[in-house]
Amino acid sequence: MHHAPDPSKDNNLDDLPPPQPVHYAEQALLGALLLDPHRLADIGPLEPGQFSNHAHGALYAAMRTVPAPDPDTHRTTPAWLNTVLDAARPQAPGLTATYLHNLIQVCPWPKHAPAYARMVRADHARRMLRLHAERLAQTSMDATLPNPATATMAQADTLGQFLETLSSQFAPHPGSLPRTQPPQAPPRNVGEEVLGEERALLATAVAHPAELQDMRWLQSEDFALPLHAALWQCLTSLVHRGEPVDPITVLWEAQHRHLLADGLAPSDLMALVSTPVGSPEYWGEKVLQRALLARAHAVASRITAYTEDPANTPHQLITGSRRALADLTSLRTRWQHTTTATAPPTAGRTPRTPAVTRAGPPPPSTAPAARAIR
Known part of the structure; x- marks a missing residue:
């Protein structure tokens, strides 16, 4: 697989706040789909823009764009992962092969992908x-x-x-x-x-x-x-x-x-x-x-x-x-x-037509000054 610098090595990331729970739900969902692409059909309606992380959304969009691999071939070769990574990088240059492997590793149960997708939609x-x-x-x-x-x-x-x-x-x-x-x-x-x-x-x-x-x-x-x-x-x-x-x-x-x-x-x-x-x-x-x-x-x-x-x-x-x-x-x-x-008119009141205007104040030069009482 292709390799690129890992963005997690950037020292500035030490100052970032801890990820929210939805971040882990997104990772688990993407890991499940990378491991078993056929689960895309099971997660229900979900759009790339619903991810809180732009890179995650770009990766998900690439998965939906790239044709699904043959299951037997996918178990023995990373070819489909490489294709997905290449399709996602124009929108998320920081994605790396290492990160895709990490997503697969952090997914607790791939069969729980529909639940992870519901979490993403809810957030x-x-x-x-x-x-x-x-x-x-x-x-x-x-x-x-x-x-x-x-x-x-x-x-x-x-x-x-x-x-x-x-x-x-x-x-x-x-x-x-x-x-x-x-x-x-x-x-x-x-x-x-x-x-x-x-x-x-x-x-x-x-x-x-x-x-x-x-x-x-x-x-x-x-x-x-x-x-x-x-x-x-x-x-x-x-x-x-x-x-x-x-x-x-x-x-x-x-x-x-x-x-x-x-x-x-x-x-x-x-x-x-x-x-x-x-x-x-x-x-x-x-x-x-x-x-x-x-x-x-x-x-x-x-x-x-x-x-x-x-x-x-x-x-x-x-x-x-x-x-x-x-x-x-x-x-x-x-x-x-x-x-x-x-x-609807109230008792004794005729509905106002657009041609009728309320009587406003006279020009500023003739309007009496209001006393400042608070």
Whole structure:
């Protein structure tokens, strides 16, 4: 057989972390196939790209490309191994004849090749699920997108479709919930732009309280700042009880909810809800969109945490990820209800057509400055 320098002699490899269990599964699988090439027909669907090690994938691809040898000839000559090595080297120059022999030697039982292949598929599923979750997180945080909510929901759909594909590949079994402790949701962005939009919503809602009847798609949990969420509850409670709404009545309601207990001055609270700009629905959609993106990022972080725990089986990953995505569903439904022209109308509300736009803020030169209350 051909010989080449053994890459394992490179001193830099001493600094590498120890191999993961899938590395040994890949070695055992390749060793079984090198020893008994006919087992390629027994391992089920497996692609070269599903190997975690590029050289392993290249070697597997070469095995599938090179015609299988005669069994009797293969037992007495290394000709087929040489052919496989020559076919794999253009994609993996570091492969050596010695490494192929090592693969054969480290395979415990060649007849267990189907089990080794399942391990390779399972680890690939975990890595791909993590990749989809990371893409969802990145999309939800990409401020350069022209329509971030639409792009984020499209990425969530892609992740959901991938989970459907995985569920058809891995049979369910009892005890399918991940045991990984989910991470806390990432903190919401409370930058000045975010707070300014929420202040504008509260002020315009005080100026136009009747419109709150048609804004049940917005909830207090959608606000980034707890104070603003509590003030929204004050407003919706006043409207629900049919009481007058103005800065004074909002202040009185806020006092009953202990919102003034943390040092918030009554005059500051009234000033916060006294500078209307545009319409409540315009600002409400902005608040809801930010809540949608924040929830998508939290869901992505949760799924990523599941995939980073190698103790989770593929079905545990599928079940846990589906439940995480379900946390996005209700908020997404509210978002679609208010932003799509085909959303079913609620009582007393006419569906919005694409030609109708929300009333936004006036030009910057005439917009009143919002007070910085946090």
